[in-house]
Amino acid sequence: MDDRTLILFIVLPFLAAFSIPLINLVSEKAKTFVVAIVSLVLMVLSVQLVVRSPESTLYIPGGWYPVENIPIGIHLLSDGLSRFMLLIVNTLAFFCAVFAIDYMKQYTGQKYFYTLFCLQLAGLNGVVLAGDMFNLFVFMEVAAKSSYALVAFGVKRTEIEASFKYQVMGGLASLFMLFGITMLYWMTSTLNMADISLVLRTSEIDHGNTIRFAQLFLLAGISIKAAMIPFHAWLPDAHSSAPSPISAMLSGVVIKALGIYVILRLFINVFEPDVFISQVFAVLGGISMSAGVILALGAWDLKRLLAYHSISQMGYVLLGVGIAMGVMASGGSPESVALTLTGALFHMINHAVFKGLLFLSAGSVEYATGTVNLKRMGGLARALPLTMAASFVASMAIAGIPPFNGFFSKFAIIIAAVQGGYYFRATLGIVVGVLTLASFLKFQRYAFFGRPDPGISIKEAPLLMKFSMVSLALLCLAMSLFIFPDIRAIFLDPAVRTLLESTDYAIKNLHP
Amino acid sequence: MKGMSVIVKKTAQLLSAMIFVFGMYIITHGHVLPGGGFSGGVLLASSFIVLILAQGKEYIKLKKQREATSVFESLSALLILLLGISGLFAGSLFLFNNYLPKGQPGELLSAGNIPIYSILIGIKVAATLFTIFLALTIYKEEVSK
Numbered sequence: 252m253d254d255r256t257l258i259l260f261i262v263l264p265f266l267a268a269f270s271i272p273l274i275n276l277v278s279e280k281a282k283t284f285v286v287a288i289v290s291l292v293l294m295v296l297s298v299q300l301v302v303r304s305p306e307s308t309l310y311i312p313g314g315w316y317p318v319e320n321i322p323i324g325i326h327l328l329s330d331g332l333s334r335f336m337l338l339i340v341n342t343l344a345f346f347c348a349v350f351a352i353d354y355m356k357q358y359t360g361q362k363y364f365y366t367l368f369c370l371q372l373a374g375l376n377g378v379v380l381a382g383d384m385f386n387l388f389v390f391m392e393v394a395a396k397s398s399y400a401l402v403a404f405g406v407k408r409t410e411i412e413a414s415f416k417y418q419v420m421g422g423l424a425s426l427f428m429l430f431g432i433t434m435l436y437w438m439t440s441t442l443n444m445a446d447i448s449l450v451l452r453t454s455e456i457d458h459g460n461t462i463r464f465a466q467l468f469l470l471a472g473i474s475i476k477a478a479m480i481p482f483h484a485w486l487p488d489a490h491s492s493a494p495s496p497i498s499a500m501l502s503g504v505v506i507k508a509l510g511i512y513v514i515l516r517l518f519i520n521v522f523e524p525d526v527f528i529s530q531v532f533a534v535l536g537g538i539s540m541s542a543g544v545i546l547a548l549g550a551w552d553l554k555r556l557l558a559y560h561s562i563s564q565m566g567y568v569l570l571g572v573g574i575a576m577g578v579m580a581s582g583g584s585p586e587s588v589a590l591t592l593t594g595a596l597f598h599m600i601n602h603a604v605f606k607g608l609l610f611l612s613a614g615s616v617e618y619a620t621g622t623v624n625l626k627r628m629g630g631l632a633r634a635l636p637l638t639m640a641a642s643f644v645a646s647m648a649i650a651g652i653p654p655f656n657g658f659f660s661k662f663a664i665i666i667a668a669v670q671g672g673y674y675f676r677a678t679l680g681i682v683v684g685v686l687t688l689a690s691f692l693k694f695q696r697y698a699f700f701g702r703p704d705p706g707i708s709i710k711e712a713p714l715l716m717k718f719s720m721v722s723l724a725l726l727c728l729a730m731s732l733f734i735f736p737d738i739r740a741i742f743l744d745p746a747v748r749t750l751l752e753s754t755d756y757a758i759k760n761l762h763p
Numbered sequence: 764m765k766g767m768s769v770i771v772k773k774t775a776q777l778l779s780a781m782i783f784v785f786g787m788y789i790i791t792h793g794h795v796l797p798g799g800g801f802s803g804g805v806l807l808a809s810s811f812i813v814l815i816l817a818q819g820k821e822y823i824k825l826k827k828q829r830e831a832t833s834v835f836e837s838l839s840a841l842l843i844l845l846l847g848i849s850g851l852f853a854g855s856l857f858l859f860n861n862y863l864p865k866g867q868p869g870e871l872l873s874a875g876n877i878p879i880y881s882i883l884i885g886i887k888v889a890a891t892l893f894t895i896f897l898a899l900t901i902y903k904e905e906v907s908k
Contacts, residue, residue: 276834313856
């Protein structure tokens with residue numbers, strides 16, 4: 252089915268990006284609202300896409316038809332998983348953009364910030380919608396390049412160093428990805444993901460270990476992008492030195508869209524799930540989960556602490572994905588796979604909301620006090636009551652305290668691990684949850700309670716910053732409603748179904 | 764730095780005009796001859812760069828020029844996108860909808876939308892390259908102060 256609205260997700264941010272320098276010539280103030288307006292429009296569109304119908308739609312901008320049954324040209328594909336990701340990306344982008352309007356007033360060169368923000372948004376939407384490997388790669392690069400520049404936006408020494416580290420690691424990851432894609436193209440002579448999946452599942456040629464080789468290259472590339480523990484070196488620096496709205500985007504969306512989404516798409520939809528890869532994911536997930544939280548316990552830089560928690564929470568998601576793939580590969584019951592995947596995807600959307608909120612409240616604290624060092628803060632509860640309330644909600648959500656959203660998704664992942672017979676992984680999940688609670692109590696204690704530092708002057712956050720934080724805090728509570736089957740059926744189930752019926756991926760999306 | 768000798772300056776001035784015209788030719792014949800927006804744009808940018816290299820950087824006000832090139836850069840990218848979107852309204856394809864009259868193959872005025880894209884890409888590439896050059900020159904100037 253031809254669906255023209257899909258192209259808007261890529262074109263609108265690009266249009267905004269290139270018109271911001273021109274709008275800046277006319278009015279300095281107007282340009283700050285452009286990103287917020289564009290992402291609001293896209294958020295509404297993505298909600299509408301999710302709610303409208305569960306059927307997958309396709310848009311081919313070039314209008315070229317398959318040659319010898321091999322689809323050519325750019326394919327934009329929206330199925331359950333893509334729509335779910337679009338919803339996460341555009342919702343968080345909207346709140347970050349609103350937050351940025353007031354927050355970015357302390358920086359110079361704002362027009363570059365907004366332009367880069369739009370380019371990043373366009374890249375992320377493109378990654379999520381891409382139906383062929385090459386466009387996936389191109390949009391990944393668009394998102395990654397703008398992220399590099401945004402990390403260095405403050406042009407202080409540490410920020411430039413972080414950006415450089417990010418660029419080197421990101422460049423390496425892209426190289427691995429490109430090599431993996433090339434090998435896949437060589438084996439299947441097609442770049443369309445649905446077609447690759449079809450060829451790999453039906454072809455009579457035995458590729459032997461070549462396919463494993465390609466998989467490992469892709470795995471290495473994505474692992475760096477998703478910052479799993481042995482590959483995580485760039486993340487704490489990059490996420491903690493970007494301006495706060497961008498930290499929220501990086502932690503909340505970028506590592507998911509470039510990391511977890513691509514893993515789900517490639518290793519469940521395109522390749523057949525197999526036991527070896529599933530174990531790699533589960534082990535990487537387990538290590539990231541536990542090591543991330545231990546590193547976070549020792550951090551005194553607020554944003555760095557949050558960045559380590561991103562690694563840890565992505566570990567949960569990855570653990571869930573690994574368990575689901577393992578059960579799928581060994582032919583377990585679909586109900587059990589569905590539960591695990593629901594848990595993983597639910598935790599992903601939850602993490603986007605509460606980690607976004609945590610970084611925004613860190614930004615608000617930084618705006619008020621001018622420091623991110625926890626030891627120099629204290630007693631902010633009186634001066635910043637709203638920030639405190641919002642960050643308290645987010646802290647409880649990330650630590651998995653009911654009734655906040657994080658509890659239900661972690662619970663689903665742990666139950667799924669027990670059902671699959673992985674008792675060690677389940678125990679690990681619980682232990683990491685407790686450690687997460689400990690480190691967030693530390694954050695609350697040092698930032699908001701205790702004795703205020705007399706040397707620091709405090710100014711309250713402006714209205715638009717408060718608006719973003721309060722809305723995200725409300726979302727944290729509202730997303731607990733996903734446990735009700737009726738609401739889950741709209742938002743989560745189509746995405747889970749896309750992954751579960753992975754054999755249908757090729758058939759549905761080649762000729763929808 | 765006051766630039767190079769008179770001989771170099773005069774030659775650069777003469778050459779620059781020729782490079783510029785050749786760049787224009789490559790861009791406008793993008794759909795019938797080898798080359799096109801990118802290679803022509805590089806030539807356009809290099810015609811300016813040759814001038815600055817020969818005359819020294821006091822020849823023009825660098826910062827002011829950089830602002831102007833940034834505007835051209837954004838404007839051309841914006842126009843490319845708008846042209847692409849106009850395709851969406853004229854039919855159902857984005858960016859690849861060649862709805863203008865096609866003309867005779869091999870003629871200068873042919874191939875529908877493609878020459879327009881070619882020209883816009885030429886402007887974009889020229890502006891981008893020149894902006895990069897100016898940014899590096901300004902950076903070096905600010906560091907050496």
